[in-house]
Amino acid sequence: MFCENCGNKLPDGAKFCGGCGAKTEPVQPAYTAADEPAPARPVPPPAYAPPAQTAPSYQQTYAPQQPSAYSGRGGSDPLGVGQYIGMLLLMCVPILNIILLFVWSFGSSANLNKKNFARASLILGAIGLILSIVFGAALSSIIGELLGGMGGYY
Ligand SMILES: [Zn+2]
Numbered sequence: 001m002f003c004e005n006c007g008n009k010l011p012d013g014a015k016f017c018g019g020c021g022a023k024t025e026p027v028q029p030a031y032t033a034a035d036e037p038a039p040a041r042p043v044p045p046p047a048y049a050p051p052a053q054t055a056p057s058y059q060q061t062y063a064p065q066q067p068s069a070y071s072g073r074g075g076s077d078p079l080g081v082g083q084y085i086g087m088l089l090l091m092c093v094p095i096l097n098i099i100l101l102f103v104w105s106f107g108s109s110a111n112l113n114k115k116n117f118a119r120a121s122l123i124l125g126a127i128g129l130i131l132s133i134v135f136g137a138a139l140s141s142i143i144g145e146l147l148g149g150m151g152g153y154y
Pocket residue numbers: 003004005006007008017018019020021022
């Protein structure tokens with residue numbers, strides 16, 4: 001064993017050089033310190049296990065909420081007499097009834113019976129509107145022909 005600073009021969013296990021006083025570098029501890037990080041590499045895989053265990057817990061918490069949400073919100077409960085009276089009274093208001101029919105038909109918060117009633121009313125209203133337009137056009141054409149014929153005679 002020799003000193004790296006001055007090349008003086010040192011006895012085995014000496015920590016300082018007898019010639020220049022330089023500190024001899026402990027070679028063996030450096031190697032052991034470098035070898036230690038290697039076995040630490042397989043540690044990360046266990047960190048992936050906890051998320052896999054929490055994932056099924058989310059599905060379990062979501063599953064029970066759906067039936068309760070459906071039974072609570074999408075009400076198929078029968079409407080009361082007062083609700084029907086209020087609904088029919090609202091249908092008497094000229095413009096408000098159309099708005100309410102659209103809201104009840106396509107809104108997700110309305111009662112299922114009210115939603116079906118609104119859809120049926122909209123379909124009947126659309127049929128009536130189409131029929132009135134067709135008959136109105138036919139009547140106007142007939143009247144126009146009559147007027148034109150009368151104008152031709154005169
Ligand atoms: Zn030395």
